[in-house]
Amino acid sequence: MITQTLSLEDRIAARPGDFRVLTGDRPTGPLHLGHYFGTLRNRVRLQQSGVDLVVVVADYQVLTDRDVAERLVPTVEGLILDYLAAGLDPDRATIFTHSAVPALNQLVLPFLSLVSVPELQRNPTVKDEIAHSRQSSVSGLMFTYPVHQAADILFCKGNLVPVGQDQLPHVEVTRTVARRFNERYGPVFPVPEALLGTAPLLLGTDGTKMSKSRGNAIALSATADETARLIRGAKTDADRHITFDPQARPEVSGLVQLAALCLDQDPHEVAATIGAAGAAALKRTVTEAVNEFLAPMRARRAAYAQEPGLVREVLRTGNARANAVADQTLQEVRVAMGTLY
Ligand code: ATP
Ligand code: MG
Numbered sequence: 001m002i003t004q005t006l007s008l009e010d011r012i013a014a015r016p017g018d019f020r021v022l023t024g025d026r027p028t029g030p031l032h033l034g035h036y037f038g039t040l041r042n043r044v045r046l047q048q049s050g051v052d053l054v055v056v057v058a059d060y061q062v063l064t065d066r067d068v069a070e071r072l073v074p075t076v077e078g079l080i081l082d083y084l085a086a087g088l089d090p091d092r093a094t095i096f097t098h099s100a101v102p103a104l105n106q107l108v109l110p111f112l113s114l115v116s117v118p119e120l121q122r123n124p125t126v127k128d129e130i131a132h133s134r135q136s137s138v139s140g141l142m143f144t145y146p147v148h149q150a151a152d153i154l155f156c157k158g159n160l161v162p163v164g165q166d167q168l169p170h171v172e173v174t175r176t177v178a179r180r181f182n183e184r185y186g187p188v189f190p191v192p193e194a195l196l197g198t199a200p201l202l203l204g205t206d207g208t209k210m211s212k213s214r215g216n217a218i219a220l221s222a223t224a225d226e227t228a229r230l231i232r233g234a235k236t237d238a239d240r241h242i243t244f245d246p247q248a249r250p251e252v253s254g255l256v257q258l259a260a261l262c263l264d265q266d267p268h269e270v271a272a273t274i275g276a277a278g279a280a281a282l283k284r285t286v287t288e289a290v291n292e293f294l295a296p297m298r299a300r301r302a303a304y305a306q307e308p309g310l311v312r313e314v315l316r317t318g319n320a321r322a323n324a325v326a327d328q329t330l331q332e333v334r335v336a337m338g339t340l341y
Helices: 008-014 033-048 060-064 072-086 102-106 108-112 117-122 124-131 140-154 165-185 224-232 250-263 267-305 310-337
Strands: 020-025 052-057 094-097 160-163 193-196
Touching: 020 033, 020 140, 033 052, 033 072, 033 160, 033 250, 052 072, 052 310, 060 140, 072 094, 072 267, 072 310, 094 310, 102 108, 102 140, 102 310, 108 140, 108 165, 117 140, 124 140, 124 165, 140 165, 160 165, 165 193, 165 310, 224 267, 250 267
Parallel strands: 020 052, 020 160, 052 094, 160 193
Antiparallel strands: none
């Protein structure tokens, strides 16, 4: 079959209508450059190419690694503004909060029966998130996070998931759940594929994964001055000559990569241009590149923020659409499982 020899990108380009993308973010803070180059840019590209896009604001999953979800409403609203500024179009994409979609959450129960506790305990991303968690003990929600994510993806029969590298083990759990459900009850779910972005693991200003919760992120919505301050405070190393060597020099290379992504240049070239000029010159280059790259997005965001009721309307429409899809899927699950009364 020709389709089996084509790459995923070729298959998407040839038949965008065959794909439904499910992806999303936890409303734990403003989106940052890691999100943009890891997944958001891919989402916008897929939307433009005609793929059906569903985006979950994973509000329940905020509670996986903190005791209370503080300031949830403004954070969710900020996330929606980030989406719109980055180019997600609510007329084409369904943007919803999963707490508002009961049928989606009900899928978690049969799905939990399809995975074992040791399988959940082995998940490397869950282990990593536990290591960075603010909680004194690990909650059940943290362990079952990847199964909840399977419900997020499968409620709409998503078959393509644009994510950063940290999410690959989670997508693997979704694939397992889909396969096992289909084997046990008959074919209901697609087995989704992950799609990595240009920077599947963008590093933050401390040389580790850029992350909302680690204080090392450059928010898409930060001001130019905040951006300059964050980059000025970024870690570098003792070697004055700038090179791109992610293994040996993660902090410097992370900064070089940021500039390269924003300038759309090869990171080795960016490093060579700076060379002996050192870390201060590198930071100047990164600051300028990031601020120039983000300026139009920041301007769009400020304009959307002025539109009263816009964010609420996006979520009202998205939640209504998501509920209709989830109800339909749950009905199919009931039929497959023989739980129709
Ligand atoms: P938190 O620290 O609260 O977990 P986060 O910054 O890790 O936040 P998530 O909401 O967990 O963000 O992740 C949303 C999406 O963005 C996922 O697909 C994830 O893979 C991607 N992503 C997050 N950080 C990065 C990064 N540094 N590089 C590439 N992709 C990223
Ligand atoms: Mg995360």
